Amino acid sequence: QLQLQESGSGLVKPSQTLSLTCAVSGGSLSSGAYSWNWIRQPPGKGLEWIGYVYHSGGTYYNPSLKSRVTTSVDRSNNQFSLKLTSATAADTAVYYCARGALLSVTGTTYNTFDIWGQGTMVTVSS
Amino acid sequence: QSELTQPPSVSGAPGQRVTISCTGSNSNIGAGYDVHWYQQLPGTAPRLLIFGNINRPSGVPDRFSGSKSGTSASLAITGLQAEDEADYYCQSYDSSLRGVIFGGGTKLTVL
Numbered sequence: 001q002l003q004l005q006e007s008g009s010g011l012v013k014p015s016q017t018l019s020l021t022c023a024v025s026g027g028s029l030s031s032g033a034y035s036w037n038w039i040r041q042p043p044g045k046g047l048e049w050i051g052y053v054y055h056s057g058g059t060y061y062n063p064s065l066k067s068r069v070t071t072s073v074d075r076s077n078n079q080f081s082l083k084l085t086s087a088t089a090a091d092t093a094v095y096y097c098a099r100g101a102l103l104s105v106t107g108t109t110y111n112t113f114d115i116w117g118q119g120t121m122v123t124v125s126s
Numbered sequence: 127q128s129e130l131t132q133p134p135s136v137s138g139a140p141g142q143r144v145t146i147s148c149t150g151s152n153s154n155i156g157a158g159y160d161v162h163w164y165q166q167l168p169g170t171a172p173r174l175l176i177f178g179n180i181n182r183p184s185g186v187p188d189r190f191s192g193s194k195s196g197t198s199a200s201l202a203i204t205g206l207q208a209e210d211e212a213d214y215y216c217q218s219y220d221s222s223l224r225g226v227i228f229g230g231g232t233k234l235t236v237l
Contacts, residue, residue, distance in 0.1 A: 046128060047164075047172065047215055049226035062225045096171055103177050110178035112162045112217075116171040 002027035004097050004117035012091075012124050018084040022097030022117055029078050030055040035100035036080045037113060038071065040093040048093075052100055053080055087124045094119040129154060129220050130229035137235040138206045146232045148199045148216030154227060156197035159219040163192055163201045166213040166231075175214070176201060203234070211236045 008020035022036070029036065035052040042048075051061035053071040061069045070083045084091060098113040131149040138144040148161060155161060161179050164172035174183050176192035179199060191202045199218075203210055216229040 046231045047217075047228040049228065060225075063223065064225075103181070103183070105178060105181050108178065110160050110162070110181070112160075112174060112177045113164075113172075114174050114177075114183065116173070119171050 006117045006120040012087045018087045020082045023079045037098045037100050038082045039096045042093040092124045128230040129227045132229040132232045135233045139237045142206045143204045146201045148229050150197050153222040154218045154220040161199035162217045164215045208236050
């Protein structure tokens with residue numbers, strides 16, 4: 001059973017870079033046509049998709065965050081990472097990593113988030 | 127302000143049926159993009175509940191069902207149980223925003 005586990009700094013100062021890593025266990029990040037995603041949830045609020053990276057290194061980001069986001073993959077350590085520059089208090093949230101999978105039913109394929117990490121809280125504060 | 131609108135809260139007694147709506151527009155649900163639903167129990171990560179508008183992953187009880195029509199989608203829960211008390215989120219894709227979008231979430235209270 002594939003599992004995801006986020007790790008990184010829980011406290012980031014304003015204007016600094018938020019950095020997180022998601023470790024993949026129980027399977028290889030390089031197998032299959034999966035995307036590896038980051039999604040966040042500010043306290044008491046809803047979910048916001050940040051972006052994804054493929055094991056090939058290809059990326060796609062939420063246009064509203066694109067100028068500040070970088071995702072990358074480390075195949076040797078079976079993990080992928082998120083960097084968010086110029087952090088502000090508005091970036092305070094629980095950050096989740098999630099696998100984007102193509103689920104097929106009767107010949108039709110759907111792209112959805114089928115496995116999630118437990119989440120890690122990041123606070124941006126001086 | 128989410129591109130997908132959900133009621134902030136719904137409630138029902140054990141055994142009853144509740145529905146949660148997810149209203150979008152012609153750049154997301156109305157454009158034919160699929161809707162997926164997630165359940166988030168208190169203090170936990172979201173869990174995939176319905177994918178491709180109507181399909182349940184293995185392990186999800188058939189008390190949960192999804193539907194889609196026009197620019198909206200709905201999640202129905204029958205035979206409500208105390209363990210269903212959670213936040214529910216719809217998710218789709220928006221061609222104008224060029225990215226994945228989520229609804230604002232609906233808190234289900236089992237009375």
